[in-house]
Amino acid sequence: MTLDDHSLLELGLCELADLVAAGEVSASEVTQASLDAAGTAGRAVNAFIAIEAETALQRAKELDSQRSKGAALGVLHGVPLAHKDMFYRAGHTITAGAAPSRSLTSAVTATVLERLEFEGAVTIGRLNMAEFALNPTGHNKHHGNCRNPFNLDYCPGGSSSGSGAAVAARTVFGALGSDTGGSIRVPAAMCGLTGLKGTQGRVSRHGVMPLSFSYDCVGPITRSAKDCARLMSVIAGADDHDPTCSREAVSSYERELDGDLRGVRIGYPANAFIDGVHVEVQQAFMDALEVYRARGAIVVPVEIPYFNAISTYTGIVQRAEMATIHAQWMRESPEDYAAHVSSRIYAGYTLPAVAYIEALSQRGALVKAFCKEAFSGVSALLTPALRMTVPTLAETDMDSGTPETEAKFLSVTDHARWVNYLGLPAMSIPCGMDSRGLPIGMQLVGRPFAEATLLKLADAFQLDSSWHAIRPNLLAKHSG
Numbered sequence: 001m002t003l004d005d006h007s008l009l010e011l012g013l014c015e016l017a018d019l020v021a022a023g024e025v026s027a028s029e030v031t032q033a034s035l036d037a038a039g040t041a042g043r044a045v046n047a048f049i050a051i052e053a054e055t056a057l058q059r060a061k062e063l064d065s066q067r068s069k070g071a072a073l074g075v076l077h078g079v080p081l082a083h084k085d086m087f088y089r090a091g092h093t094i095t096a097g098a099a100p101s102r103s104l105t106s107a108v109t110a111t112v113l114e115r116l117e118f119e120g121a122v123t124i125g126r127l128n129m130a131e132f133a134l135n136p137t138g139h140n141k142h143h144g145n146c147r148n149p150f151n152l153d154y155c156p157g158g159s160s161s162g163s164g165a166a167v168a169a170r171t172v173f174g175a176l177g178s179d180t181g182g183s184i185r186v187p188a189a190m191c192g193l194t195g196l197k198g199t200q201g202r203v204s205r206h207g208v209m210p211l212s213f214s215y216d217c218v219g220p221i222t223r224s225a226k227d228c229a230r231l232m233s234v235i236a237g238a239d240d241h242d243p244t245c246s247r248e249a250v251s252s253y254e255r256e257l258d259g260d261l262r263g264v265r266i267g268y269p270a271n272a273f274i275d276g277v278h279v280e281v282q283q284a285f286m287d288a289l290e291v292y293r294a295r296g297a298i299v300v301p302v303e304i305p306y307f308n309a310i311s312t313y314t315g316i317v318q319r320a321e322m323a324t325i326h327a328q329w330m331r332e333s334p335e336d337y338a339a340h341v342s343s344r345i346y347a348g349y350t351l352p353a354v355a356y357i358e359a360l361s362q363r364g365a366l367v368k369a370f371c372k373e374a375f376s377g378v379s380a381l382l383t384p385a386l387r388m389t390v391p392t393l394a395e396t397d398m399d400s401g402t403p404e405t406e407a408k409f410l411s412v413t414d415h416a417r418w419v420n421y422l423g424l425p426a427m428s429i430p431c432g433m434d435s436r437g438l439p440i441g442m443q444l445v446g447r448p449f450a451e452a453t454l455l456k457l458a459d460a461f462q463l464d465s466s467w468h469a470i471r472p473n474l475l476a477k478h479s480g
Contacts, residue, residue: 005033010471013079013173013227014254017120020078023067027078031060031122034080037171038124041474045147045156047166049085049095051125056080059122074119075230083176084160085126086133086209087113096209097129097159099142099336102329110207111242112176112218112235119234124172127162133178133211134322134341135159136186136412137396141338145393148190149472150438154390155412157187163221164191168472174222174231178208180215181318182416185428188221189385189441192430192470194228194458195221199448200423201246203232204239212321214360215420224468225429225458229253232451251452257459261295266457267302267378273415277387284432284440285384291464292382292457302381305373306366307418313359313366314421320356323348340398340409367422367448375447380457385428385441387414415443425451429458430467439467 003011008030011019019025038051063078086096088106095103117123128146130139138146138161146161148154149169156165160177164187167175177184179197188195196219203218210216220231233254238247268289274282289299323330326345334342374381388411396409419426425446432440444454462468 005036008033009037009170011173012224013222014230016173017076017079017230021073025078027060027063027122028057030078031056031080031124034124034172037169038082038166041149041169042166042171044474045149045152045165045169046144047128047146047162047169047171048082049126049128049143049162052123056122056124063120063122076116076234077120078122079120079174080122080124080172081116081174082123082125082127082166082172083113084129084163084178086129086178087176088207088209089113094126094209095143096133097131097140097143101333101336104209106207108207111204111239113207115234127166127175129162130159131338131341132326133159133180133183133209134344135398135409136182137391137409138393139340139397139399141399147393148390148438149474150192151436153392153394154438155190155393155396157190159183160187160221163187164193167191167193167221167223169474170471174220174227176218176235177221178211179217179219179420180211181314181420182413184217184219184221185385185416185426185443186412188428190390190439192439192467192472193221193223194225194427194429194468195219196228196232196427196451196454197419197425198232198236198451199246199425201244202248202425202449202451203235204242204245206239206241210325212318214317214321217420225455225462226254226257228427229257229455229459232455236451248449253452253455256452256456258456259295259460259463261292261297261457261460263296263298264457265298265300265378266292266380266382267300267374268382269304270301272304272307273383277384278389280389280432280434281384281386281440285442288431288442288461289382291461295460295464300378302374302378306370309362310366310370310418310421313362314418316351316355316359317421318417319344319348320351338399363421370422371447379446379453380450381445383415383443383445385415385443387411389434389436389440390438419445424448425454427454427458429461430470431461431465432467433470437473
């Protein structure tokens with residue numbers, strides 16, 4: 001089989017892995033194509049903090065040698081990936097998107113990286129991200145703003161900004177991100193991708209830079225639900241190095257993607273998540289409901305219970321925990337932090353301990369009550385991923401200090417962050433394009449450990465739509 005670099009990079013992750021396993025494409029060939037794209041399209045969107053060409057090509061050469069000798073191949077054999085720069089690798093440095101003085105060298109390797117590489121993945125570099133995973137837009141004063149591949153003036157989402165931009169720009173076939181309040185789902189929504197935040201504890205956090213003990217989740221960002229299912233099947237599952245990681249059995253995510261939604265009931269919010277949403281987002285969302293109906297699903301309106309309490313507690317827990325994690329560094333060198341990052345951290349120091357303890361103590365009861373009421377009679381909830389269409393970097397620049405930019409910046413995660421308080425699985429998938437040619441996403445939310453259900457629903461939608469296959473135009477002009 002003969003494929004040029006462009007054709008190779010347009011393949012899906014699963015499709016590429018199968019071709020490499022069959023010997024129709026070599027790991028070295030696709031790794032070089034990926035590295036070339038990282039140096040061009042990847043630099044145009046400022047997706048990479050570091051491109052690691054030498055080690056990636058050596059790894060690919062070793063994988064090709066293994067295949068030629070008839071060795072057993074992993075399900076990601078020869079697939080180029082790159083990840084948000086907050087996953088530790090023994091003996092290597094990470095930046096976590098922060099000032100150079102805050103770079104960390106680790107003695108351990110993140111469990112998720114070990115699992116991906118055990119299955120044959122090739123890591124080609126480390127990806128740009130919001131400073132300490134603390135903004136949802138793509139701004140970064142230390143490493144430069146990350147940009148949306150569909151239009152370079154616009155936000156790619158955050159805090160896994162480089163993960164979204166790199167995958168959408170066809171430099172890699174998938175990437176890991178982290179999600180504390182939407183940081184996987186928001187970049188997926190803004191960059192026309194599929195991103196999955198699993199149930200709290202579904203994926204190990206060992207060797208991952210923390211932001212919130214109670215909320216942090218690791219998950220994949222890919223171009224399709226099928227690709228997402230394969231990555232999730234590799235990284236999910238118990239880990240002795242992470243005592244917070246669940247021992248719940250991992251489903252055969254990819255094998256359960258049968259497209260059969262006959263009789264499956266999907267709930268959508270009757271009022272919350274729709275009122276005040278941009279008209280183009282509303283229309284794309286309503287059109288998506290019709291796609292599900294046409295495939296045999298039963299789509300019904302539902303009420304979202306306890307939303308005000310959940311929203312209040314969500315902010316309290318996150319602010320208190322991120323302030324705790326950064327307390328020493330904030331005392332030692334607050335000047336290292338961007339203004340919009342330090343202002344969010346400082347807010348945590350004003351919270352009384354009783355408020356934090358109340359928010360945590362109510363969590364279990366609220367999760368139980370929410371699941372009982374919200375999922376009564378439905379398999380999943382469906383909402384718009386964002387209230388707005390994709391904003392520009394300029395109109396969400398918190399460091400500009402205007403009330404308008406602050407309001408837009410903070411509203412980016414309105415539909416996402418409440419899920420983290422409940423610890424539920426959720427994913428974003430593309431469901432349209434706005435009048436400016438930028439992606440529109442929708443969010444699926446499920447019961448605890450219902451990742452297989454969400455992936456099945458996402459895949460079924462993608463069987464009957466092509467939004468996820470739209471390639472961005474990197475020739476869009478930008479203002480600098």
